[in-house]
Each structure stands twice: as C-alpha cells, then as structure tokens.
Amino acid sequence: MTTFAQKQSPAVRTTPDGARRSPAQKPRRRPKERLAKVVIIVLLLTGAAFAAFPIIWMASSSFKPNTEIFAYPPQLITSNFSFDAYITILTDPAKVRFFINSYVVSLAVTALTLLVAILASYAFSRYEFKGKRPINMIIVSIQAVPPITLLIPFFGLMVVLGLYNTYQGLILTYLVFTLPYAIIMMTGYFNTLPKELDEAARMDGAGPLTVLWRILVPISIPGIVSVGVYTFMIAWNEYLFALTLTRTEDMRTVPIGIQLLMGQNSYEWNEMMAMSILGCIPVLILFLFFQRYFIGGMTAGAVKS
Structure with missing residues (x-):
C-alpha cells in the first residue's frame, strides 16, 4: 500500500554507476x-x-x-x-533609371513565369496527353544548354522582330531560361499533392481551373514562392543578355549600371559599392519576407487516410 510520503516524493532513478539522481537532474555532458x-x-x-x-x-x-x-x-x-555615394546615385535620374528597369523586367518575368509554369505544371502533373514525354524531354534539355551559346541567335532574333532595346525583348529572352526550371520544380511539387483533393473538388462540381486556382495553388504557396524568388534573382542579376540586347542607357539594368561606373580613366569605387548594396536590398527583402513560406508540410492532414 502506497504511503502519503511515497506519493509526495519524486521517483528516484539510479545511474549505471549506482548513484541516485532525481528525474529533474540531467546527465552531465562529457x-x-x-x-x-x-x-x-x-x-x-x-x-x-x-x-x-x-x-x-x-x-x-x-x-x-x-x-x-x-x-x-x-x-x-x-x-x-x-x-x-548613395546621395549621388539616388539623385541622379540616369542611375535611378537602372533600378526602375530592373524592377520592371524582373517583376514581369517573375509574374509571367509563375503564371505559365503553374498552368503547364498542372497539365503535366494531372493529365496524360500525346507528346507529354517528348515535351518533358525538351524542357529538361533546355536546362543543359549554356546560355552564352544562344547569345548571337537571340540578338539576331530580337533585331528581326523589332524588340531590340525594349522591355519586351529582355522579358521574352529571360522567360526562355526561367520557364524550364519553374515548370520542372512546380510539376514535382504538384506531384506530391494527393489527387484525392482534385477528386473531392470535382465531386462538388468544380472544374479543372477551379481545382487549380482554388485548391492546389493555395496549398502550393511554398513551392510557388521558392520558384518566384529564384526567378526574380535570375532576372535581377542577369548581365550578359541585358548588355547585348540593350543599347541606350535608359534601358540598362542595375548590373550594367554598376559596370558603367567603371570609367575610362577612373573608377567610382564608392558609388559602385553603394549601387551594389542597393542592388542587394530587393533580394534580401524577398528572403526576409517570404522565408516562412519555404517551410513545407502545408498539405499535411489535408486528406484523411
């Protein structure tokens, strides 16, 4: 029969060497x-x-x-x-224009990449159609092509289409390099989502687009944000095509603007460093603001087994 004293005293354990210790005492680290x-x-x-x-x-x-x-x-x-250095950059309309151009191009590329990638990935993940495998092979193969090998063909194409030195030319060029990665990543993410979600929504009368935008997209925010941040970084930091496909200073982006500070006789090092710091801020803000969305597991418990 348990006594009152035994109920009140905590359980006592013994260590391998025979010493007695209470549960509250943690073993010392070696x-x-x-x-x-x-x-x-x-x-x-x-x-x-x-x-x-x-x-x-x-x-x-x-x-x-x-x-x-x-x-x-x-x-x-x-x-x-x-x-x-910061005052010189932020009060110079030509240098401010570099940032405006980068924002316009990067945001447009990110928005179009996500839109097309979500639609294409949904089709690749949920439907079977003729030519699906060859198209997948082409998308993967594009990732293996070094961008520098396409520089001259893209230059000639943009001149012929009348898109040289325009926002549209840069945006369409960047889409060629951002879309394959985005489609591959989003297709893999959609493949992890149970198809029972689609079936349950269709039983309630939802169409394919409703299933995509009302069901799958909200629970795919981590994958979408990851792809969006990566796409924005690619467009924001791109140098080679931004240099080749633009001619006038009012169309240059931040990476080209930093290079233009390297004069023929002297370099404005402090302004180059200041512009580099200002150029890092958008990416840092994206990571600080969206880092919580990188945590997966938003679909846990969405479907009962």
Whole structure:
C-alpha cells in the first residue's frame, strides 16, 4: 500500500554507476562532447565570417571617399564616414533609371513565369496527353544548354522582330531560361499533392481551373514562392543578355549600371559599392519576407487516410 510520503516524493532513478539522481537532474555532458560542440561552433562562426566579410567590406567602402578605398593599411571603419555615394546615385535620374528597369523586367518575368509554369505544371502533373514525354524531354534539355551559346541567335532574333532595346525583348529572352526550371520544380511539387483533393473538388462540381486556382495553388504557396524568388534573382542579376540586347542607357539594368561606373580613366569605387548594396536590398527583402513560406508540410492532414 502506497504511503502519503511515497506519493509526495519524486521517483528516484539510479545511474549505471549506482548513484541516485532525481528525474529533474540531467546527465552531465562529457568533456569530449562539449569540446566537439565548441569546435563545431567555432568552425561555423569562422565560415560565416569568411562569407560575410566581402559584404561587410563592400558596405564599408560605400561610405568611404573614393580616394580612401585603397588606403594602406586598410581601414574597415573610416573616419570620413559619408553618404555622398548613395546621395549621388539616388539623385541622379540616369542611375535611378537602372533600378526602375530592373524592377520592371524582373517583376514581369517573375509574374509571367509563375503564371505559365503553374498552368503547364498542372497539365503535366494531372493529365496524360500525346507528346507529354517528348515535351518533358525538351524542357529538361533546355536546362543543359549554356546560355552564352544562344547569345548571337537571340540578338539576331530580337533585331528581326523589332524588340531590340525594349522591355519586351529582355522579358521574352529571360522567360526562355526561367520557364524550364519553374515548370520542372512546380510539376514535382504538384506531384506530391494527393489527387484525392482534385477528386473531392470535382465531386462538388468544380472544374479543372477551379481545382487549380482554388485548391492546389493555395496549398502550393511554398513551392510557388521558392520558384518566384529564384526567378526574380535570375532576372535581377542577369548581365550578359541585358548588355547585348540593350543599347541606350535608359534601358540598362542595375548590373550594367554598376559596370558603367567603371570609367575610362577612373573608377567610382564608392558609388559602385553603394549601387551594389542597393542592388542587394530587393533580394534580401524577398528572403526576409517570404522565408516562412519555404517551410513545407502545408498539405499535411489535408486528406484523411
């Protein structure tokens, strides 16, 4: 029969060496385990510092006078701290135009890529049709083609179509490189969604497009956001085709604008660094704002087994 004292006292356990301890007492970590943890933390911090140093130096250089960039010994924190480089860029209409062009092209490419990729991926994932396999092979094969090999053909094509030095020319060119990846990724994501969702919606009278936009798309937000962020980064950072398919400065994008700061006789290093920092901000905002959507598992429990 259990006594009152036994009910009130916590259960006592014994360790392998015969010592008695209560459940609240956690086993002490061995010195080797603690040392291994410290070593791992030090290695991770070293790697993070190594990766972050170029960005820190770029940000520091953007606040320095141009004559102090290559001062010896180098100084990470300058005594002549100034926002002159940022003010010069943000008050120059020609340089602001670089950012406007990049935003227009990148947002348009991202929106069109997602629209076409969602529709195409839904067809590849849910339907069987003639030529499905060859089309899939072509889409995968496009990913293996080096973009530089298509530079001259695209240049000639845009000139013939009258799209040289236009937004439409850049957008259509970028779609060729962003759509295959987007279709492959979205098709794989749709394949992970149970087809019982489609069947349940059709039993309620929903059509194919209703099933896609009202059922599948909302629960595919993680995949859509991942593809969208990747597409935006490709269009935002692209240099080669933006240089080749545009002629006038009012059509140049941010990567070309940074290169134009490299003058014939002198380089505006502080302005180049400032424009690089401003060019990184959109991508950083995307990751900070949409990082919660990268977590999968939104379909867990959607269908009862």
